[in-house]
Amino acid sequence: IVQNFHTFVEKHEKENIEAKKRDPNAIVQNYGDCILLAACQKTESLPTNPDLPADLFTCCLTTPIEIALRFFILQNPLRTDISIDDFRVPGRLQDRRSPLGELNWIFTAITDTIAWNTLPRALFKKLFRQDLMVAALFRNFLLSERIMRTYKCHPISSPELPETHHHPLWKSWDLAVEMVLSQLPALIDHEEGRRQYEYQHSTFFAEQLTAFEVYLSSGPTEKNPPDQLPIVLQVLLSQAHRLRALILLSKFLDLGPWAVHLALSIGIFPYVVKLLQSAAQELKPVMVFIWARIMAVDHTVQNDLLKDNGIHYFISILNPSSPIPVGNASEHRAMCAFIVSIFCKNYPQGQNVCLSNELFDSSLRHLGDVENPLLRQWSCLCLSMLWCDFPEAKWMGIRCAAPARLCELNFDPVPEVRAAMLYAVTTFLGIPDLTDQVAQIEETLALAVLPMSSDGSVVVRKELLVFFSTFVRRHQNKFLVAAFEELQDEKRSLRQRFENENPQSTYNESQNGTVSSTPKLSRNTTFGTIWKQLLALSVDPHPDIGQDAAIIVDYIHLSLLESPMAPLTNKLQNEILDLAGLLKLQTHERSETKKVAPPSTPPSSSAATSKQEGYLSIGFKRTASVAASLKNLAFGNSTNGDPSDNSNPPSPSTGRMPITPRGRAPPEWTRPPEGNDHVAPATAYHQAPSP
Numbered sequence: 001i002v003q004n005f006h007t008f009v010e011k012h013e014k015e016n017i018e019a020k021k022r023d024p025n026a027i028v029q030n031y032g033d034c035i036l037l038a039a040c041q042k043t044e045s046l047p048t049n050p051d052l053p054a055d056l057f058t059c060c061l062t063t064p065i066e067i068a069l070r071f072f073i074l075q076n077p078l079r080t081d082i083s084i085d086d087f088r089v090p091g092r093l094q095d096r097r098s099p100l101g102e103l104n105w106i107f108t109a110i111t112d113t114i115a116w117n118t119l120p121r122a123l124f125k126k127l128f129r130q131d132l133m134v135a136a137l138f139r140n141f142l143l144s145e146r147i148m149r150t151y152k153c154h155p156i157s158s159p160e161l162p163e164t165h166h167h168p169l170w171k172s173w174d175l176a177v178e179m180v181l182s183q184l185p186a187l188i189d190h191e192e193g194r195r196q197y198e199y200q201h202s203t204f205f206a207e208q209l210t211a212f213e214v215y216l217s218s219g220p221t222e223k224n225p226p227d228q229l230p231i232v233l234q235v236l237l238s239q240a241h242r243l244r245a246l247i248l249l250s251k252f253l254d255l256g257p258w259a260v261h262l263a264l265s266i267g268i269f270p271y272v273v274k275l276l277q278s279a280a281q282e283l284k285p286v287m288v289f290i291w292a293r294i295m296a297v298d299h300t301v302q303n304d305l306l307k308d309n310g311i312h313y314f315i316s317i318l319n320p321s322s323p324i325p326v327g328n329a330s331e332h333r334a335m336c337a338f339i340v341s342i343f344c345k346n347y348p349q350g351q352n353v354c355l356s357n358e359l360f361d362s363s364l365r366h367l368g369d370v371e372n373p374l375l376r377q378w379s380c381l382c383l384s385m386l387w388c389d390f391p392e393a394k395w396m397g398i399r400c401a402a403p404a405r406l407c408e409l410n411f412d413p414v415p416e417v418r419a420a421m422l423y424a425v426t427t428f429l430g431i432p433d434l435t436d437q438v439a440q441i442e443e444t445l446a447l448a449v450l451p452m453s454s455d456g457s458v459v460v461r462k463e464l465l466v467f468f469s470t471f472v473r474r475h476q477n478k479f480l481v482a483a484f485e486e487l488q489d490e491k492r493s494l495r496q497r498f499e500n501e502n503p504q505s506t507y508n509e510s511q512n513g514t515v516s517s518t519p520k521l522s523r524n525t526t527f528g529t530i531w532k533q534l535l536a537l538s539v540d541p542h543p544d545i546g547q548d549a550a551i552i553v554d555y556i557h558l559s560l561l562e563s564p565m566a567p568l569t570n571k572l573q574n575e576i577l578d579l580a581g582l583l584k585l586q587t588h589e590r591s592e593t594k595k596v597a598p599p600s601t602p603p604s605s606s607a608a609t610s611k612q613e614g615y616l617s618i619g620f621k622r623t624a625s626v627a628a629s630l631k632n633l634a635f636g637n638s639t640n641g642d643p644s645d646n647s648n649p650p651s652p653s654t655g656r657m658p659i660t661p662r663g664r665a666p667p668e669w670t671r672p673p674e675g676n677d678h679v680a681p682a683t684a685y686h687q688a689p690s691p
Contacts, residue, residue: 001036001038002036002038002158003042005034005036005158009034012031013031016028016029034158035134035158035159036158037061037141037155038057038155038156038157039057039148039153040148040155041154041156044152044153044154046153047148047151047152049151051074051084052074053067056144056147056148056151057148057155060140060141060143060147060148061137061140061141062140065100065104067143067147068107068143068147068173069089069103069177070084071147071150072177073087073181082181082184087184088188089103089180089184089187090187090188090191096237096238097201099180099183099187099199102180103180105237106173106176106202106204106205107143108139109204109205109230109231110169110172110231111140111142111143112139112230112231112234113169113227113228113229113230113231114164114167114169115128115138115139115164116128116229116230117227118161118162118164118167119161119162121265123161125265127159129266129267138157138161141155141157141161142161142164145163145165146165146170149165172204175204176202180202183197183199187199205231205234205235205238206241208231208232209235209244209245209248211227211228212228212229212231212232212248213248215227215228216248222256222258226252229262229263230266232245233266233267233268233271236249236272236275237271242275243283243286246286246287246290247286249268249290250289253289253290253293253294254289254293257296257297260293260294260296260297260298261298264294264297264298269294269301272287272290272291273305273308276308276310276313277308277310281323281324281325284325284326284332285324285332288314288317288332288335288336288339289332291335291339292335292339295338295339295342295343296338299342299343302342302343302350305343305350306349306353311339311350311353311354314339315336315354315356315358315359315362317332317333317336318336318340318359318362318363319358320333320362320365320366330371330372330374330375331372331374331375333366334374334375334379337363337375337378337379337381337382338381338382340354340359340386341378341381341382341384342385344382344385344388345385345388348390351390351393354386355390355392355396357396359382359386360386360400360402361400363379363380363383364379364400364405366379367379367406367408373413373414373416376412376414376417377414377416377417377420378420380406380409380420380421380423380424381423381424383397383406384427384428387428388427391432394431395431403425403441403444403445404444406425407425407445407448409421410449410451410452415455415456415457415459415460418452418455418457418460419459419460422449422460422463422466423463423466425445425449425467426463426467426470428445429445429471429474434474439475442471442474442475446467446468446471447526450529450530452464453533453536458542458544461537461540461542461545462544462545462548465537465545465548465549465552468530468533468534468549468552469548469551469552471530472530472552472556476559478522478527479527479531479556480559480560480565481527482525482527482528482531483531483557484565484568484569484572485520485521485523485528486531486535487572487573487576488572490576491572491575494576494579495579497583498579498583501583501586502586531556534549535553538550538552538553
């Protein structure tokens, strides 16, 4: 039958290909998912043993425990008083505490493990994890292969399975059967009331857990997966071994993402989801650990947590008043905050479910935990994931004073905590209804985080720039005004320098325009202060930070040139470039004069000031970013290649030789510099090479 079916399938597949060539939209029948099970090959005959059922193969598929017991008695070389016709194992298949139920439970664990260790992963998932009925049939098929091979029959299937009759775990099955049969007379007497007897449960699961523990202690790797993993999952159904199994499972998941994927592929998820309904206190720490590892690797389990409302299991543990029977409770609460954060991430349904005063109160209280910085960090991230693009949560945060509480972490000693706080306040920005109250809260946040511009951590300054970019985009018009007034200040500074250095000449204002005398709208405001700080950050020593800040500055300048203020901006730009050109020409003329007659007196402070070039005088001419020109504003002009700009320092006094700890200094220490020595100015800025 199986061979004829394969011939039939090949014929129809050829017909389907031809039909597709004639009509690409033709509907064809797919026979690839068909499953066939047969008792023997076409050249074999079924067994005719009078001690066996007439249809042995069907009995193996439908009543596996009964046939397995009968087969064991027939194959047992030792003498026994048990008759194969009238023996009966007490209990029910569904009751795992009864002898019959425990045997069925062990049989399920063993056949699952044999299939896991023998079949390809894709085939195992298809046959043993997608449908309960198909999985039961193929577990029983493995038993039929073992039994019928004894009677010279080879069961076949489609899809074809590798041979499993020689697997070592079948010996463990024989041992479990023998332990039950050895107690059978006493169990029958107890059932009939002739004597008292307590059933001695099998040690199979305890021994397999010990084997799994030995595996974990022997340097496990991805290339050497554990054989006992399916059995460990079955043990989770037993209250007697559950805690030990969960602890061992948590150690296995802690080996890395490969271990988590392996456990998920074998079917761990339904077990750990069901255990979320348990109220046992002793399971809380290990359940939190296991779920943290799962969520770190596979966040697509959000729907499953939402179905059974399992996320409240972790929200309740996050509450500081919730008892956890473990020493490092704060670390486990940090894991709970992580789980809730991943659950809410890009998942609006999860945000709705988690929106509660309890979660806000718990997270805000954990911000003050001085022992565990990980808890403070993930409490910040939990709030950020909860109110990201969720205005209702942001308003609840305002009512709980969450933004102000977050800003208390500005000077937290751990940089990761400060960065997490900045991420939380960044996601807080963006309430659609920008009322006066919301604008005031956002300005207060911006002023609160402004001192972090001088933070020593690169990560913190990067997160601060992300906050500034969001804030600038949200209040763009006000920053356009601040940028325009900064241009006016730049022009005023250049004109003043020109007039100070050239008292006889006057800059022609009628030809080149005037500096506006109107009051500055951005002066002493949040927006003007942040704009100046962005200009300073664009010359940050770290290249990534300087580049990111320059992008923000360039964006505002480009928006200014595309706004209705573009004519005024262009005019102001031309005036700044003219003044900068005049100042540069004068500087060049003085340097030529200095080459002929070097000065004999120290340069005055005004000369050092004259080396400062305006930010926008070079900024408008650049093609890369504002960082290059800001270096000249903040640290002096180091872009000139002419070394003659640097005046030689005066010769030190030779009347007295300096005294060193070991005597007088050698003469060469006090020798005046020669004419060809080039001394860099003290204010020159040299950017450190990137590591």
